Amino acid sequence: MEDLSKLSKQELIDRLNNQSVNQVSAESEFDKVQKLANKNDPNAIPLTYTSDHKNIYLYTALNKRIGPLHPENAKQSMLRFKHYGHQLYVKPRTEAEIEEYKKTDFYKKEAAKEEQTRKNRKSMTRAGQMEEFAKIISKETGVAVVNQISSLAVK
Amino acid sequence: MALETTPTTMTEAIPTIVEAMLLELDDQSIIRPLVRNVDFSGPGVLHHTPFVTRLAAETDDNLSNQALDSGGSDYTSPSAATVGAHGATVLLKTLARMGTVGDLAAAAGQLIGQCLVVQQEKDLAGLFSSFTPIQGGANNDIVAADLYAAYKKIRQGWGSFPYNLVITPGQFWGTKGIITLLQLDATNGIQSHGVGTVGEDIARNGWTGRILGFDVYTTTNITTTSNNASGLAFSKEAIKFVNKRDVQIETDRIIVGEVGDQITGTGYWGEAILRGSQGVEMQFNEDT
Numbered sequence: 001m002e003d004l005s006k007l008s009k010q011e012l013i014d015r016l017n018n019q020s021v022n023q024v025s026a027e028s029e030f031d032k033v034q035k036l037a038n039k040n041d042p043n044a045i046p047l048t049y050t051s052d053h054k055n056i057y058l059y060t061a062l063n064k065r066i067g068p069l070h071p072e073n074a075k076q077s078m079l080r081f082k083h084y085g086h087q088l089y090v091k092p093r094t095e096a097e098i099e100e101y102k103k104t105d106f107y108k109k110e111a112a113k114e115e116q117t118r119k120n121r122k123s124m125t126r127a128g129q130m131e132e133f134a135k136i137i138s139k140e141t142g143v144a145v146v147n148q149i150s151s152l153a154v155k
Numbered sequence: 156m157a158l159e160t161t162p163t164t165m166t167e168a169i170p171t172i173v174e175a176m177l178l179e180l181d182d183q184s185i186i187r188p189l190v191r192n193v194d195f196s197g198p199g200v201l202h203h204t205p206f207v208t209r210l211a212a213e214t215d216d217n218l219s220n221q222a223l224d225s226g227g228s229d230y231t232s233p234s235a236a237t238v239g240a241h242g243a244t245v246l247l248k249t250l251a252r253m254g255t256v257g258d259l260a261a262a263a264g265q266l267i268g269q270c271l272v273v274q275q276e277k278d279l280a281g282l283f284s285s286f287t288p289i290q291g292g293a294n295n296d297i298v299a300a301d302l303y304a305a306y307k308k309i310r311q312g313w314g315s316f317p318y319n320l321v322i323t324p325g326q327f328w329g330t331k332g333i334i335t336l337l338q339l340d341a342t343n344g345i346q347s348h349g350v351g352t353v354g355e356d357i358a359r360n361g362w363t364g365r366i367l368g369f370d371v372y373t374t375t376n377i378t379t380t381s382n383n384a385s386g387l388a389f390s391k392e393a394i395k396f397v398n399k400r401d402v403q404i405e406t407d408r409i410i411v412g413e414v415g416d417q418i419t420g421t422g423y424w425g426e427a428i429l430r431g432s433q434g435v436e437m438q439f440n441e442d443t
Contacts, residue, residue: 043251043254044248044251045245045246045247045248045251045259045262045263045266046245046246047243047244047245047266047267047270048243048244048246049241049242049243049244049270049274050241050242050243050244051239051240051241051242051274052239052240053239055278055281058285062293064284064293064438065284065378065380066284066285067281067284067285068277068281068378069281069282069285070237070239070278070425070426071237072201072235072236072237072427073236073237073281073282073285073426073427073428076235076427076428077285080285080287080428080431081285081287083287084287114292118295120300121298121300121301121304122298
């Protein structure tokens with residue numbers, strides 16, 4: 001067996017470089033074989049889905065996606081939304097188109113209504129109820145009872 | 156040899172395939188049993204449901220006016236479902252069959268059943284976002300009042316009980332989901348805890364089947380976009396699923412390109428919104 005200790009530093013480096021190049025080449029050739037082999041893997045059971053139609057996505061003016069729908073259902077959806085004043089589109093809206101829509105009076109009115117609805121609904125939660133209760137008691141009795149109410153809640 | 160695959164052998168395997176397929180169709184069907192199922196085995200590919208205008212009480216109490224008035228229809232168009240063809244094909248390679256200890260015919264039936272049932276569920280779930288009554292929106296977290304509003308809307312639409320709520324798992328168990336409404340703290344809409352309450356149900360089981368008048372179901376077949384999804388609160392008559400023909404299995408021998416048996420399950424169905432006022436889209440966030 002060759003005595004590697006007798007080789008110079010440069011010779012050792014060259015040897016190692018050659019080996020790594022060959023190793024990389026061998027590995028890439030192996031990968032190519034593996035890639036070709038995967039095309040005909042006997043262990044795979046392919047499943048294919050087919051249909052006589054393609055389902056369609058529709059988009060609102062704010063780019064909300066609707067569907068996917070059968071083409072006939074897509075047509076019915078367009079009519080249904082149009083009845084309530086909303087146009088549906090087949091292609092997604094661009095940022096510029098969305099900004100343009102947000103400037104319309106219809107959007108401003110609907111957005112304000114929706115914002116008020118969300119505010120009302122959130123206020124119906126029990127969040128902050130104990131604090132409100134403490135304030136009411138304070139007002140009625142003229143005494144600061146906030147701490148007492150908090151401790152009652154913990155019990 | 157026992158493992159030779161011949162057309163006769165594949166024919167004998169058909170009952171196994173069908174049995175495995177039917178099990179998947181039954182087990183994984185969540186939305187379909189909740190909607191109106193219509194048998195459309197006769198002629199035609201377009202199933203129509205016409206609507207009869209409902210009479211309403213006359214608003215003018217003048218004695219010379221009629222007692223009842225014909226109101227307008229709640230619906231903009233008759234409900235029409237177009238039947239489509241759906242097929243799921245499995246290529247059962249002869250080599251795979253010979254090399255397997257288990258029953259690949261049952262596996263093929265399972266795959267076909269899964270494929271078709273998921274497609275049925277996706278077709279139905281795709282209708283959820285096309286309902287015009289809606290609660291929530293793109294960046295909204297659900298609160299209890301949204302469920303009250305959905306219930307009110309379905310009642311106003313004369314929806315018959317039971318009312319169902321089909322949502323994604325994230326909309327139920329997510330950090331912004333329904334389960335957060337029943338936590339034992341002061342930040343949520345319903346504080347339902349104690350013996351026999353919904354909160355106790357969730358604390359014990361991690362799940363409740365009924366909340367605020369809705370039977371709750373979760374499905375992964377609703378599309379989620381940016382942690383936001385559209386479920387549906389509805390009565391049975393909101394959607395119709397029209398079945399032209401139940402799923403059937405057909406086999407074919409393939410010896411060109413691949414060697415094996417091609418097993419195809421075919422179904423013919425359509426779906427459409429039946430009564431738009433009896434369904435409410437529930438579009439809410441899943442997680443932050």
